[in-house]
Amino acid sequence: MSVAQAFDDWMLTNQGAMEIALAQFLPSAAVVPARLHEAMRYTALEGGKRVRPALVFAAGELFDADPDLLTRAASAVEMIHVYSLVHDDMPCMDDDALRRGKPTVHVKYDEATALLVGDALQAQAFSVLSESTADPVRVLAMVRMLAQAAGSLGMCGGQAIDLASVGTALTVTELEQMHRLKTGALLRASVFLGALCGKALNANEEAALDAYARAVGLAFQVVDDILDATADSATLGKTAGKDAADNKPTYVSLLGLDTSRILAKKLLNDALTAIAPFGDKANRLAELAHLIVHRTA
Amino acid sequence: MSVAQAFDDWMLTNQGAMEIALAQFLPSAAVVPARLHEAMRYTALEGGKRVRPALVFAAGELFDADPDLLTRAASAVEMIHVYSLVHDDMPCMDDDALRRGKPTVHVKYDEATALLVGDALQAQAFSVLSESTADPVRVLAMVRMLAQAAGSLGMCGGQAIDLASVGTALTVTELEQMHRLKTGALLRASVFLGALCGKALNANEEAALDAYARAVGLAFQVVDDILDATADSATLGKTAGKDAADNKPTYVSLLGLDTSRILAKKLLNDALTAIAPFGDKANRLAELAHLIVHRTA
Numbered sequence: 001m002s003v004a005q006a007f008d009d010w011m012l013t014n015q016g017a018m019e020i021a022l023a024q025f026l027p028s029a030a031v032v033p034a035r036l037h038e039a040m041r042y043t044a045l046e047g048g049k050r051v052r053p054a055l056v057f058a059a060g061e062l063f064d065a066d067p068d069l070l071t072r073a074a075s076a077v078e079m080i081h082v083y084s085l086v087h088d089d090m091p092c093m094d095d096d097a098l099r100r101g102k103p104t105v106h107v108k109y110d111e112a113t114a115l116l117v118g119d120a121l122q123a124q125a126f127s128v129l130s131e132s133t134a135d136p137v138r139v140l141a142m143v144r145m146l147a148q149a150a151g152s153l154g155m156c157g158g159q160a161i162d163l164a165s166v167g168t169a170l171t172v173t174e175l176e177q178m179h180r181l182k183t184g185a186l187l188r189a190s191v192f193l194g195a196l197c198g199k200a201l202n203a204n205e206e207a208a209l210d211a212y213a214r215a216v217g218l219a220f221q222v223v224d225d226i227l228d229a230t231a232d233s234a235t236l237g238k239t240a241g242k243d244a245a246d247n248k249p250t251y252v253s254l255l256g257l258d259t260s261r262i263l264a265k266k267l268l269n270d271a272l273t274a275i276a277p278f279g280d281k282a283n284r285l286a287e288l289a290h291l292i293v294h295r296t297a
Numbered sequence: 298m299s300v301a302q303a304f305d306d307w308m309l310t311n312q313g314a315m316e317i318a319l320a321q322f323l324p325s326a327a328v329v330p331a332r333l334h335e336a337m338r339y340t341a342l343e344g345g346k347r348v349r350p351a352l353v354f355a356a357g358e359l360f361d362a363d364p365d366l367l368t369r370a371a372s373a374v375e376m377i378h379v380y381s382l383v384h385d386d387m388p389c390m391d392d393d394a395l396r397r398g399k400p401t402v403h404v405k406y407d408e409a410t411a412l413l414v415g416d417a418l419q420a421q422a423f424s425v426l427s428e429s430t431a432d433p434v435r436v437l438a439m440v441r442m443l444a445q446a447a448g449s450l451g452m453c454g455g456q457a458i459d460l461a462s463v464g465t466a467l468t469v470t471e472l473e474q475m476h477r478l479k480t481g482a483l484l485r486a487s488v489f490l491g492a493l494c495g496k497a498l499n500a501n502e503e504a505a506l507d508a509y510a511r512a513v514g515l516a517f518q519v520v521d522d523i524l525d526a527t528a529d530s531a532t533l534g535k536t537a538g539k540d541a542a543d544n545k546p547t548y549v550s551l552l553g554l555d556t557s558r559i560l561a562k563k564l565l566n567d568a569l570t571a572i573a574p575f576g577d578k579a580n581r582l583a584e585l586a587h588l589i590v591h592r593t594a
Binding site: 027031032033035036037040083084087090092093110111112113114115116118119120122123124126127130131136137139140143144146147148150151152153154156157159160161163164177 | 328329330333334337381384407408411412413415416424428436440444445448449450451453458460
């Protein structure tokens, strides 16, 4: 079996594990309030590349993580990510009708349901994590990390900056700062949550993972901007070309396509360099960095 | 000093402590993203009776709780409560322009900011709690309790049932079930979080607090419905008469005013009976039950 095939299999295995875990950690659609639970499952199940869970699993492999805690961490991160998509798609934010190739929650159900689905998914993320029976010191540190990454100094803060930036002229540094919060914080948390499932990190390990996570987080966004400008909606599973239509500053609008592609490659190289000291045990993290930069959707 | 005066002073002291704690636990309005942080502080500070924090403090007194953990628990519960109000007031939910006598967040700022304020406040609640340096086993149990009370089997679930109930004919049992989730779950969590700041509960203590919390939680809602039907907007600090205008089932619409008042008194009696075994140490909880039933706003 080739290296690429082994990695593809690993991704599929993890996606399958996530599907089972999320289906189990979300209340059944038969439980009252049935419509809310149905909508939570509609948006969280059967969708997405599960990039954040993959980062959790890859970082966990590096440090021989506890499998149950790892699955909880991956599910919690994905629930936070999915809730942010549901709220982000609402009419008062990006007003998007299509996500992962399906109608968005407020289109399929209604706006109030979309609001509550997001709110309930955030709470559920903290439930799933805090219900772990692993070492409470470790689990509590993970709750702290997830809450900080999700809040106003992390993901929500980045979205607020994003909203305020529409139609304004950001510098590349300002754009980078926005994305470090908006998508970077949760991607970074994914890496650290996975690692914390295995052990407390020493300073060198923390610095290496931080450098990797920062590079990968930024690369993710640069590639997102490139894809939004170059791919079609069917391939993306969401509306393409929205950034330009919404007059949003992006790497492509600031740097142009060619320079954005060069930047993505440089960031990939930074990520790989950062984890080189871990040797072969970090192969999954390296392959994920490649996937994030070379993806086509 | 009379008993009533001592209780009033206790409430004022706690409200002052909450103001200081929330001001400290919320990022400064000078921190980027400044507008989001300003809006979070706008809605969370200088407002409300702080009933939930008072329940946390009262239950904490009963079990000689750790003061720092108690303040964190009270702040976390209040942040969850405030976020739920911000989202509840949005146009796609109750569409209310006035809250605690001030313009609601989506009116003062905009809808997208209101959405993010609520999302970030929820995350911040879990940050504040999980950053405690108290016994991790205890703190983690509290995170679990708060997350469950806030989620789809608690507060968010109750709001979903509430939305679905507009214009329908609920029975009193169904109405009670809705409120047990919508407001009851977080009020109950307030009592238990306060108690857990002091000690792990034995089965008798847990049953007593549960009976108290359930009675108080339901009484709170019955009185809310009475006030919505009888008080004016200036007194309430929010739009009065909305339930009838929105065609929402309430205790008043199902039972009438007189029977609703009798029910509130019965629930007060239930609450007091439940905590009688604790003796004088539960006086604050008893006084809070009185306050909740006899409030005029």
